[in-house]
Amino acid sequence: DTEVTQTPKHLVMGMTNKKSLKCEQHMGHRAMYWYKQKAKKPPELMFVYSYEKLSINESVPSRFSPECPNSSLLNLHLHALQPEDSALYLCASSQEGLGNTEAFFGQGTRLTVV
Amino acid sequence: GESVGLHLPTLSVQEGDNSIINCAYSNSASDYFIWYKQESGKGPQFIIDIRSNMDKRQGQRVTVLLNKTVKHLSLQIAATQPGDSAVYFCAETDNYGQNFVFGPGTRLSVLP
Numbered sequence: 031d032t033e034v035t036q037t038p039k040h041l042v043m044g045m046t047n048k049k050s051l052k053c054e055q056h057m058g059h060r061a062m063y064w065y066k067q068k069a070k071k072p073p074e075l076m077f078v079y080s081y082e083k084l085s086i087n088e089s090v091p092s093r094f095s096p097e098c099p100n101s102s103l104l105n106l107h108l109h110a111l112q113p114e115d116s117a118l119y120l121c122a123s124s125q126e127g128l129g130n131t132e133a134f135f136g137q138g139t140r141l142t143v144v
Numbered sequence: 145g146e147s148v149g150l151h152l153p154t155l156s157v158q159e160g161d162n163s164i165i166n167c168a169y170s171n172s173a174s175d176y177f178i179w180y181k182q183e184s185g186k187g188p189q190f191i192i193d194i195r196s197n198m199d200k201r202q203g204q205r206v207t208v209l210l211n212k213t214v215k216h217l218s219l220q221i222a223a224t225q226p227g228d229s230a231v232y233f234c235a236e237t238d239n240y241g242q243n244f245v246f247g248p249g250t251r252l253s254v255l256p
Contacts, residue, residue: 034187063244070152072233072246073188120187132178133244135187 036121036136044144045111051139053104053121062104063133064096065120073120079104080126111143152231154251163221167234167247172215174236179208179219182249183230191219191232221252229254 034055043049053062061080065073078086079098093115095107104121118140122133157163169177175196180188194201194208194217201208207220217234234247 036187070249072249074246075244122187132190132193134190135180137185137187 034121034123034134034136036119036139038139039137040140040142042142042144043108043111045113047111048107048109050108051106051119051121051141053106053136054102055123055134056102057123057125057134058101059123059125059134060101061124061126061133062098063122063124064094064104064106065122065135067118067120067138077106108141111141113143116142152249152251154253156253156255157224158255159224159226161224163219163224163228163252165219165221165232165250165252167217167219167250169215169217169234169236169247171236171238171245172212173238176237177208177210177217178235179206179217180233180235180246181228181230182233188233224252224254226254226256228252 034053037052041049063078064076066076067073075088076090077084077096082098082101093110097105097107118138120138121136124133125131155163155165178193179191181191182188192201192203192206192208194210196212199210205222209218219232221228229252231249231251233249235244237244
């Protein structure tokens, strides 16, 4: 199994809503990542979890709250988002840090904030 | 030919020709490089990687070249096929392996 599974595939939410994005992998990877990708732009790193601990937060606003319940799951909790937060949110995982092996990406969640 | 659009450079090639996609990286401490392919509506897909102690690596129909002197990476695709049409990103990371940075991307368009 070399898949990273993200749910939901699409999400529309209002600015006062609370929602969560979910990511799951069963490759035994101990590093998991959240990226944000705007149209026609490269993915931008948001958060890195290493061995279930947050190791990098790229100055992401607190309306985005990551959570790693166990080594296979990664969540991104969303609250009070703005329309400019609309983007494709990608989850990835790798064996250790990205310097050692490639990262496997999920298909992303297309988020629209209205 | 290659053109630079408002946001994303585009490379157009004839089916069957070879494609060369270029990438300049900025961090001389970068140790590991990956080429990803991203099709519309999908997540990035691994194509090939190379470490800084190598200057060339070959896969099936793809070759990555690394020139550390000028901090340049290229992806060569042999006998380009319609299924190769996508956006291609280079990505770099340093020895610590957690600051993983993507290049701006190049859209490859294969003409029949």
